[in-house]
Amino acid sequence: METIILAVVIAVVVLGALGGLVVGSRRRRPLPPPPPSPPDITAPPAEPHVGEEAETPREETRRTIEEVDLPDASSPVVVEEPPVVEEIPAPAIEVPEPTAGRLVRLRARLSRSQNALGKGLLTLLSREHLDEDTWEEVEDTLLTADVGVQPTQELVERLRERVRVLGTRTPAELRTLLREELLTLVGTDVDRTVRTEPDGRKPGIVMVVGVNGTGKTTTTGKLARVLVADGRTVVLGAADTFRAAAADQLQTWGERVGAHTVRGPEAGDPASVAFDAVKEGKEMGVDVVLIDTAGRLHTKTGLMDELGKVKRVVEKHAPLDEVLLVLDATTGQNGLVQARVFAEVVDISGIVLTKLDGTAKGGIVVAVQRELGVPVKLIGLGEGADDLAPFEPEAFVDALIGD
Ligand SMILES: Nc1nc2c(ncn2[C@@H]2O[C@H](COP(=O)(O)OP(=O)(O)OP(=O)(O)O)[C@@H](O)[C@H]2O)c(=O)[nH]1
Numbered sequence: 253m254e255t256i257i258l259a260v261v262i263a264v265v266v267l268g269a270l271g272g273l274v275v276g277s278r279r280r281r282p283l284p285p286p287p288p289s290p291p292d293i294t295a296p297p298a299e300p301h302v303g304e305e306a307e308t309p310r311e312e313t314r315r316t317i318e319e320v321d322l323p324d325a326s327s328p329v330v331v332e333e334p335p336v337v338e339e340i341p342a343p344a345i346e347v348p349e350p351t352a353g354r355l356v357r358l359r360a361r362l363s364r365s366q367n368a369l370g371k372g373l374l375t376l377l378s379r380e381h382l383d384e385d386t387w388e389e390v391e392d393t394l395l396t397a398d399v400g401v402q403p404t405q406e407l408v409e410r411l412r413e414r415v416r417v418l419g420t421r422t423p424a425e426l427r428t429l430l431r432e433e434l435l436t437l438v439g440t441d442v443d444r445t446v447r448t449e450p451d452g453r454k455p456g457i458v459m460v461v462g463v464n465g466t467g468k469t470t471t472t473g474k475l476a477r478v479l480v481a482d483g484r485t486v487v488l489g490a491a492d493t494f495r496a497a498a499a500d501q502l503q504t505w506g507e508r509v510g511a512h513t514v515r516g517p518e519a520g521d522p523a524s525v526a527f528d529a530v531k532e533g534k535e536m537g538v539d540v541v542l543i544d545t546a547g548r549l550h551t552k553t554g555l556m557d558e559l560g561k562v563k564r565v566v567e568k569h570a571p572l573d574e575v576l577l578v579l580d581a582t583t584g585q586n587g588l589v590q591a592r593v594f595a596e597v598v599d600i601s602g603i604v605l606t607k608l609d610g611t612a613k614g615g616i617v618v619a620v621q622r623e624l625g626v627p628v629k630l631i632g633l634g635e636g637a638d639d640l641a642p643f644e645p646e647a648f649v650d651a652l653i654g655d
Pocket residue numbers: 462463464465466467468469470471492498546547548605606607608609610631632633634635639
């Protein structure tokens with residue numbers, strides 16, 4: 253009898269335990285569906301009921317969501333790490349191309365400008381009757397090429413006058429006429445040499461400034477090559493301390509032509525890197541120190557102040573011989589706005605127009621010189637190491653209007 257009672261008790265206990273387990277596992281299993289919420293004011297359905305049963309699934313719900321979120325949050329870090337891509341591999345020291353005649357070699361790169369500007373103008377001017385509409389088209393062509401309003405009006409006025417005096421026009425006459433007027437606009441009597449040889453001291457100091465992505469570092473690297481090609485020695489200053497990659501990029505350019513790069517700690521003081529670069533340049537007895545600076549948004553006053561500081565600190569050694577403003581020709585009028593802001597902070601002494609190979613807006617040369625009263629000294633015509641050319645008005649205009 254006792255055995256039977258014992259067996260019954262055991263059976264009850266086991267069943268009870270099993271039942272509890274089942275209930276328990278049911279409780280832990282899936283997320284409770286969001287409680288249907290009938291608009292019953294007396295029993296707020298969104299609130300869980302009191303007790304562990306109600307809380308456990310809520311905990312689990314949160315944990316599940318966090319676990320799903322985690323890989324998402326961490327994935328950008330994983331993606332960011334690998335692609336620190338060196339722009340240029342660093343082989344043995346190269347001998348860069350001589351600079352003379354580079355623009356002539358690269359003139360085909362201006363073909364997009366050529367089609368839009370020069371050829372278009374010649375075609376228009378060759379029309380039998382030059383009526384008002386045609387002159388308006390001439391104006392539009394110039395404006396589209398970013399020549400700017402004022403210079404465009406001047407050019408059209410002079411062309412109209414000269415065409416009138418000329419009477420009948422042969423294509424050769426028209427070409428000569430257009431060439432002369434474009435040259436007047438671009439300016440032939442300006443000194444466009446990049447000043448790197450100050451009187452009675454060494455090194456010459458050049459600072460390169462401009463909005464990010466315009467091609468400062470590339471231009472600094474290409475300019476180092478130009479100087480080396482001309483038999484000068486160069487030290488590079490990586491005063492863009494915003495990104496480690498920026499200094500690497502510059503150093504790679506330097507290594508290709510055997511130029512030493514002075515760099516500071518990441519996020520360090522750009523002014524002190526620039527100062528050290530000139531100091532080392534002096535100690536090494538090199539001819540020129542080129543200082544690359546960070547790309548700055550012209551709206552960020554603090555950053556512009558910093559650029560002013562770089563200039564002031566460098567000038568504890570000696571005055572800057574050249575401050576080159578790098579402008580991306582493809583940004584058109586926007587570039588002019590940037591130019592104005594930079595000109596207020598540092599005295600721009602020369603302009604480098606980059607990416608002229610990728611735009612039909614070669615007229616920006618005229619507009620930007622007018623805007624700043626500073627000559628275009630160098631132009632970028634491609635991503636290649638020797639695709640930077642001294643700006644020569646004649647070769648430039650010839651490229652624009654074709655042979
Ligand atoms: N097609 C063409 N591309 C150019 C020219 N000059 C520079 N580039 C390209 O423009 C891009 C940006 O050049 P960077 O020299 O890194 O520009 P940056 O002003 O130093 O940029 P930040 O350091 O970010 O301020 C690169 O891909 C260059 O290869 C040019 O004359 N023509």
